[in-house]
Amino acid sequence: MSAIIVKNLRRDYETTIGIIKKEKKIVNAINDISFEVEKGEIFGLLGPNGAGKTSTIKILTTLLAPTSGEALVLGHKCFGEEKELRKKINFIFGGERSLYWRLSAYDNLSYFCDLYQVPEKIKKDRIINLLEMVELKDRAHYKVETFSKGMKQRLQIARGLVNDPEILFLDEPTIGLDPIGARTLRKIIKQLSSQGKTILLTTHYMQEADELCDRIAIIDKGKLFALNTSEKLKENIDSSVIEVDLHTLKEDTLSKLKSIMNVTRVVANSYDLGHKLVIDCRNPREIMGLVNQQLSDNMVKSIVMREATLEDVYFKIIGGDHCA
Numbered sequence: 001m002s003a004i005i006v007k008n009l010r011r012d013y014e015t016t017i018g019i020i021k022k023e024k025k026i027v028n029a030i031n032d033i034s035f036e037v038e039k040g041e042i043f044g045l046l047g048p049n050g051a052g053k054t055s056t057i058k059i060l061t062t063l064l065a066p067t068s069g070e071a072l073v074l075g076h077k078c079f080g081e082e083k084e085l086r087k088k089i090n091f092i093f094g095g096e097r098s099l100y101w102r103l104s105a106y107d108n109l110s111y112f113c114d115l116y117q118v119p120e121k122i123k124k125d126r127i128i129n130l131l132e133m134v135e136l137k138d139r140a141h142y143k144v145e146t147f148s149k150g151m152k153q154r155l156q157i158a159r160g161l162v163n164d165p166e167i168l169f170l171d172e173p174t175i176g177l178d179p180i181g182a183r184t185l186r187k188i189i190k191q192l193s194s195q196g197k198t199i200l201l202t203t204h205y206m207q208e209a210d211e212l213c214d215r216i217a218i219i220d221k222g223k224l225f226a227l228n229t230s231e232k233l234k235e236n237i238d239s240s241v242i243e244v245d246l247h248t249l250k251e252d253t254l255s256k257l258k259s260i261m262n263v264t265r266v267v268a269n270s271y272d273l274g275h276k277l278v279i280d281c282r283n284p285r286e287i288m289g290l291v292n293q294q295l296s297d298n299m300v301k302s303i304v305m306r307e308a309t310l311e312d313v314y315f316k317i318i319g320g321d322h323c324a
């Protein structure tokens with residue numbers, strides 16, 4: 001049985017707008033989403049702000065009731081069987097909430113172990129092992145308020161593991177971390193996965209999703225638009241990219257490029273020192289000659305061909321060309 005089963009899930013929020021004349025408004029955060037996550041998988045939820053990722057995680061971690069549909073985690077209903085489920089899962093929301101800054105790293109973990117009723121005889125070893133895993137053993141008895149953001153994020157991960165959960169939910173785990181801090185955290189996430197833990201995470205960093213996730217779901221406005229491995233998602237958009245850096249860009253160049261057969265999209269961005277064109281296309285080698293021809297009136301700095309990245313897939317899907 002899959003670790004997570006989501007069927008036709010829907011969540012509406014009721015809010016009021018207006019100051020004097022209050023008006024009720026229904027916000028549809030999740031709109032008929034279905035997917036499954038296998039045991040041991042790292043599963044990524046990608047989507048723009050407001051897509052419904054956090055609401056989905058909140059339902060799966062029993063913090064929010066669905067409006068309709070089904071959400072089963074480890075065979076338990078997320079709404080109705082919360083008590084059994086909570087022992088087997090844990091979650092970490094990005095940022096630095098849920099740690100006690102005046103307590104040491106060790107005392108924080110000890111407190112959370114007590115909340116989860118971790119038996120005394122295994123508690124100490126578990127805390128030491130977790131601190132070692134998140135590279136904070138030498139800081140065990142320092143107060144959290146003296147920690148850097150990266151150290152706090154790593155301690156959050158340890159906090160999320162005190163009950164040895166089968167599934168860990170991570171909402172933007174590397175938000176605000178420097179590249180080295182983020183890399184350390186990704187290493188820890190991979191290590192957890194190799195120990196057999198199932199991980200569902202959200203991220204706005206495409207490279208991170210590409211590196212970490214076995215499968216990726218792309219959602220927008222509460223709907224699921226694509227679900228596959230990163231490789232398949234890239235393959236499915238059946239597109240390569242020609243990137244052009246230019247000193248100058250003539251007005252009619254874009255329409256000329258768009259008229260080339262097998263060019264599916266051209267996006268231009270201007271910078272202080274020039275312009276950049278991203279040309280989505282099929283068979284880039286065959287059309288390179290024509291592209292060069294249409295660019296001949298411009299001052300080209302460089303032109304390169306590359307395969308589509310996950311970011312290209314994301315832009316293609318979220319940018320309007322929805323394709324499942």
Ligand SMILES: Nc1ncnc2c1ncn2[C@@H]1O[C@H](COP(=O)(O)OP(=O)(O)OP(=O)(O)O)[C@@H](O)[C@H]1O
Pocket residue numbers: 013014015027028029047048049050051052053054055056
């Ligand atoms: N408590 C709430 N009351 C009303 N609307 C809400 C509430 N929580 C979320 N929403 C709305 O539901 C939609 C989905 O929000 P959600 O936080 O799930 O998105 P998200 O994908 O996690 O976004 P982000 O990447 O910004 O965290 C948004 O339109 C949001 O404004």
